[in-house]
Amino acid sequence: MRLVRFIGLLALSIAALLPFGGPAAAAEPGPAPHPSATMSATQLGVVTDTVVCALQANQPQLVYAGAYRLVATGILSSCSPHAPATCSTQAELLIYSKGDGAWLPAGWGNTNYSCPPPAQGSSGSVGCTPSSTTYLYRTRVVATIIYGTTSTASADSASLSAYCL
Numbered sequence: 001m002r003l004v005r006f007i008g009l010l011a012l013s014i015a016a017l018l019p020f021g022g023p024a025a026a027a028e029p030g031p032a033p034h035p036s037a038t039m040s041a042t043q044l045g046v047v048t049d050t051v052v053c054a055l056q057a058n059q060p061q062l063v064y065a066g067a068y069r070l071v072a073t074g075i076l077s078s079c080s081p082h083a084p085a086t087c088s089t090q091a092e093l094l095i096y097s098k099g100d101g102a103w104l105p106a107g108w109g110n111t112n113y114s115c116p117p118p119a120q121g122s123s124g125s126v127g128c129t130p131s132s133t134t135y136l137y138r139t140r141v142v143a144t145i146i147y148g149t150t151s152t153a154s155a156d157s158a159s160l161s162a163y164c165l
Contacts, residue, residue, distance in 0.1 A: 029096050029103075033138065035059075037155040041084055043148025050147075053079040053087070057141040057155035060093060062162055068128035070162065072109070074141020074155065075121035084147035087115035091122040096136035096159070103138060103156075115145075128164035136161055 040052045057074045072093035079087075090111045094103040109124030122141065139157040144150060 029098075029101065029136070033057075033156045033158045035155055035157050037153040039143065039145060039151040039153040041145050041147040041149045041151040051079055051082065051084045051145065053084065053143070053145050055089075055141060055143045055153055055155050057091075057139045057157040059157045060137045060139050060160045062128065062160070062164070063125075068130070068164060069125045070106075070128050070137055070160075070164070071123060071125040072107070072137075072139035072141075072157075073121060073123040074139055074143075074157075076115075076143045076145075079115070079145070083115040084145040085115075086113070086146040087120060087143065088113050089120060089122040089141055089143045091124045092140045092142070093124050093126055094138045094140055094156075096138070103140075106137065128162065131163050131165045133165075134161045134163055135165055 035057050037055045038052055040050050042050045054077045056077050061071045063069050063071050070093055072091045074091040076087055076089050088111050092108040093106045095106040097104050107124050107126035109122050112122045114120050136159045138159045140154055142154045144152045
């Protein structure tokens with residue numbers, strides 16, 4: 001029984017490293033990933049001051065710690081020339097639904113309200129049940145900054161193909 005489970009987990013680990021669709025993989029389903037984004041907010045007053053922040057969505061990771069989990073992470077990596085008054089980020093794990101032709105939420109993390117520097121991040125994860133079918137997963141990170149005005153942006157990572165649901 002242990003050998004069968006070990007072989008199944010080994011196959012799941014190897015399968016997670018294979019690209020979606022095999023060697024001649026097709027382009028990712030739309031919309032195309034845009035793993036980074038910038039946003040700006042402006043405080044008006046005697047002197048106009050604008051803050052620009054960079055946002056990064058990391059490709060989901062298949063992690064094993066007693067059980068498999070898919071983990072999505074994203075960060076608000078830097079702001080220039082200084083941090084805004086308020087920040088928030090939230091990472092979401094999306095799964096591609098072939099039937100709907102759309103990326104749908106599979107899980108998300110808590111919203112992080114701290115501002116950079118240094119990097120301020122968020123992560124979300126879901127359990128992974130081994131499957132004989134591959135599924136595509138992507139990270140979406142949504143960030144908001146407030147500095148006089150409010151600005152919101154999102155970034156979507158490249159996808160990960162995994163034999164789990």
